[in-house]
Amino acid sequence: MDLGILATILDSALRLSIPLLAACLAGLWSERSGVVDIGLEGKMLVAAAAAAAAAYAFGSAWVGLLFGILASIAFALIHGFASISQRGNQIVSGVAINMLAAGLTAIVGNAWYGQGGRTPPLEGDQRFGDFVFGHSVLVYVTLLAVPVTWFVLGRTRFGLRLRAVGENPAAVDTAGISVAGLRYSAVVIGGILCGIGGTYLSVAQAAGFLPNMTAGRGFIALAALIFAKWRAWPALGACFLFGLLDAIANQLQGFSLPGIGEIPVQAIQALPYLMTVILLAGVIGKAIPPRAAGVPYVKER
Amino acid sequence: MSAPIEMPKWADTILVPAVSVVTAFLIAGLVVLSIGENPLTATRYLLQGSLGTGEGLGFTLFYATDFIFVGLAVAVAYHAGLFNIGGEGQATLAGLGIALALNNLPFLPGFLLIPIGILAAAAFGAAWAAIPGYLQAKRGSHIVITTIMFNWLASVLIVYLLVNVLREPQSMSPETRAFPEASQIPFMHDVFAWFGVTIPASQLNLTLVLALISAYLIWLLIYRSRLGYAIRVVGSNPTAAVYAGISPARIIIIAMVLSGALAGGLAVNELMGYQHRLLLEFTSGYGFVGIAVALMGRAHPVGIILASLLFGILYQGGAELAFEQPAITRDMVVVIGGIIILFAGALDGLFRRLVAHLLSRPKLAGA
Numbered sequence: 001m002d003l004g005i006l007a008t009i010l011d012s013a014l015r016l017s018i019p020l021l022a023a024c025l026a027g028l029w030s031e032r033s034g035v036v037d038i039g040l041e042g043k044m045l046v047a048a049a050a051a052a053a054a055a056y057a058f059g060s061a062w063v064g065l066l067f068g069i070l071a072s073i074a075f076a077l078i079h080g081f082a083s084i085s086q087r088g089n090q091i092v093s094g095v096a097i098n099m100l101a102a103g104l105t106a107i108v109g110n111a112w113y114g115q116g117g118r119t120p121p122l123e124g125d126q127r128f129g130d131f132v133f134g135h136s137v138l139v140y141v142t143l144l145a146v147p148v149t150w151f152v153l154g155r156t157r158f159g160l161r162l163r164a165v166g167e168n169p170a171a172v173d174t175a176g177i178s179v180a181g182l183r184y185s186a187v188v189i190g191g192i193l194c195g196i197g198g199t200y201l202s203v204a205q206a207a208g209f210l211p212n213m214t215a216g217r218g219f220i221a222l223a224a225l226i227f228a229k230w231r232a233w234p235a236l237g238a239c240f241l242f243g244l245l246d247a248i249a250n251q252l253q254g255f256s257l258p259g260i261g262e263i264p265v266q267a268i269q270a271l272p273y274l275m276t277v278i279l280l281a282g283v284i285g286k287a288i289p290p291r292a293a294g295v296p297y298v299k300e301r
Numbered sequence: 302m303s304a305p306i307e308m309p310k311w312a313d314t315i316l317v318p319a320v321s322v323v324t325a326f327l328i329a330g331l332v333v334l335s336i337g338e339n340p341l342t343a344t345r346y347l348l349q350g351s352l353g354t355g356e357g358l359g360f361t362l363f364y365a366t367d368f369i370f371v372g373l374a375v376a377v378a379y380h381a382g383l384f385n386i387g388g389e390g391q392a393t394l395a396g397l398g399i400a401l402a403l404n405n406l407p408f409l410p411g412f413l414l415i416p417i418g419i420l421a422a423a424a425f426g427a428a429w430a431a432i433p434g435y436l437q438a439k440r441g442s443h444i445v446i447t448t449i450m451f452n453w454l455a456s457v458l459i460v461y462l463l464v465n466v467l468r469e470p471q472s473m474s475p476e477t478r479a480f481p482e483a484s485q486i487p488f489m490h491d492v493f494a495w496f497g498v499t500i501p502a503s504q505l506n507l508t509l510v511l512a513l514i515s516a517y518l519i520w521l522l523i524y525r526s527r528l529g530y531a532i533r534v535v536g537s538n539p540t541a542a543v544y545a546g547i548s549p550a551r552i553i554i555i556a557m558v559l560s561g562a563l564a565g566g567l568a569v570n571e572l573m574g575y576q577h578r579l580l581l582e583f584t585s586g587y588g589f590v591g592i593a594v595a596l597m598g599r600a601h602p603v604g605i606i607l608a609s610l611l612f613g614i615l616y617q618g619g620a621e622l623a624f625e626q627p628a629i630t631r632d633m634v635v636v637i638g639g640i641i642i643l644f645a646g647a648l649d650g651l652f653r654r655l656v657a658h659l660l661s662r663p664k665l666a667g668a
Contacts, residue, residue, distance in 0.1 A: 044375030
């Protein structure tokens with residue numbers, strides 16, 4: 001394998017890891033505040049659809065980004081309302097978000113453009129073109145979100161409170177700080193990040209929206225989040241690793257390794273899921289989620 | 302506000318789900334309106350297509366059969382306090398079990414082959430659910446995450462097997478060869494024809510009877526047996542279960558095994574009853590519909606059968622509707638499913654409070 005192929009693989013690994021990273025950081029914010037979010041997939045999907053539609057209508061990728069983020073925040077707020085205000089089951093709400101997103105984007109896309117749910121192809125200013133080193137600006141925005149997340153969560157008062165609300169909400173409440181307020185802000189930050197990830201998919205990486213174009217990336221991001229043990233820098237590592245596996249799988253298609261023969265692409269595709277299950281089983285290391293994750297906060301108890 | 306909401310049992314079991322489902326349909330109607338179609342016309346096509354003809358009714362019941370199985374699967378785990386969202390993967394593996402059993406034993410007669418196929422489906426589905434169950438019970442890995450991962454693992458595995466191993470060499474499409482004819486579960490129209498009664502042909506097959514029997518057995522198990530009681534105790538209070546001498550770990554694994562076996566029923570209906578071969582993506586997301594069905598049916602077999610019927614109507618009627626009004630594709634059913642899951646599941650408290658509030662209001666004059 002020469003250096004050219006290596007460079008190609010690393011380059012496409014970066015591209016493939018960006019939507020994972022955006023969704024993974026979104027999940028990190030949400031779950032660190034105690035709100036479990038399996039609706040990352042759905043939020044990226046609505047963002048991808050809204051961003052492509054807006055970019056097409058207004059002829060600007062930036063307007064697309066704005067609408068992508070707004071759509072994702074709207075869905076994040078539904079999740080927030082159900083799980084924070086109504087103290088509903090967060091898993092159920094996440095499943096609902098994913099189904100709603102899959103159905104709505106296909107129906108509305110089909111009704112608007114009549115192309116089986118696709119948006120018309122985007123071109124020129126309707127897309128995010130190359131910014132630096134052949135990557136779009138969204139790549140750098142997402143990468144920048146890693147140190148920002150690390151700093152805000154780990155080094156600021158807001159971050160400390162937000163982490164505390166995910167571990168022991170009663171203590172935060174006793175200190176006179178609003179549990180719901182902190183959780184809502186975390187959920188909205190998650191919405192913004194999923195919005196960036198979804199917009200990247202349809203307006204930067206591809207040139208338009210396809211039904212179900214997230215194709216499980218939201219769930220791989222969830223796996224990466226567990227793999228990173230809910231921390232920002234490891235999240236970057238885990239997402240890049242999973243992106244790299246994806247890139248290698250693409251490169252290895254029909255490629256035969258000496259001595260081993262052809263490696264089935266599916267074996268590499270299965271690795272992120274398999275590694276997550278093994279990690280969760282506590283065979284190597286242990287992934288411990290925030291203590292209050294998934295538990296609605298009830299004041300009077 | 303955190304005090305338990307007091308209301309009569311009938312209101313809790315019937316009125317609350319009914320209110321949330323009706324609200325879900327109103328919102329779905331708004332979606333239809335917003336894409337420029339008439340919701341009332343759409344409803345007429347939907348009902349006509351699903352209930353208006355004998356053929357349509359057959360298809361409706363065929364889909365309902367799928368949903369009864371996946372709904373029961375979610376419900377059994379739910380009673381044990383577990384969220385099994387791995388129905389898709391478990392049904393996929395059940396399909397693999399059916400294909401392996403039937404295509405390797407083609408010499409057996411039908412009265413042996415059909416039960417073997419059904420048992421293989423149950424066993425493979427159960428095994429695929431047992432691993433997340435074991436990991437939850439013994440290692441504390443969260444069942445939701447592991448079942449999600451197992452869904453994806455199952456879909457990757459089945460693609461690999463169908464493309465590289467099980468596919469017929471001369472066939473281009475990733476599917477197995479047809480199952481032996483003796484293993485096909487009879488279509489309902491054929492069964493009726495044996496007795497000289499003619500009903501319109503559809504995909505509906507005898508698996509419906511198996512689904513109804515399963516629903517009855519699950520009712521017996523959950524509400525009338527010692528094991529079912531143990532499952533419900535673990536689901537509502539694992540600490541109390543330990544004091545009562547019940548091992549939560551054991552119950553969790555048993556509940557997941559049962560749940561996975563029930564999810565296998567989806568594969569029996571789709572593959573042994575209709576497709577007669579194993580192919581990709583035959584589960585079509587029905588595993589997730591099972592969550593809506595179980596939540597709507599309050600995890601009770603009778604409720605699940607009714608909810609399955611409703612979703613059967615939606616799926617069959619939705620197909621006819623997409624034919625008549627192409628703007629309203631079958632994705633509408635996914636939307637409705639999502640809204641029902643949101644309302645009957647996550648926002649349940651909101652609707653309970655609403656109903657309790659309405660019931661507790663003093664009777665107005667003339668009412």
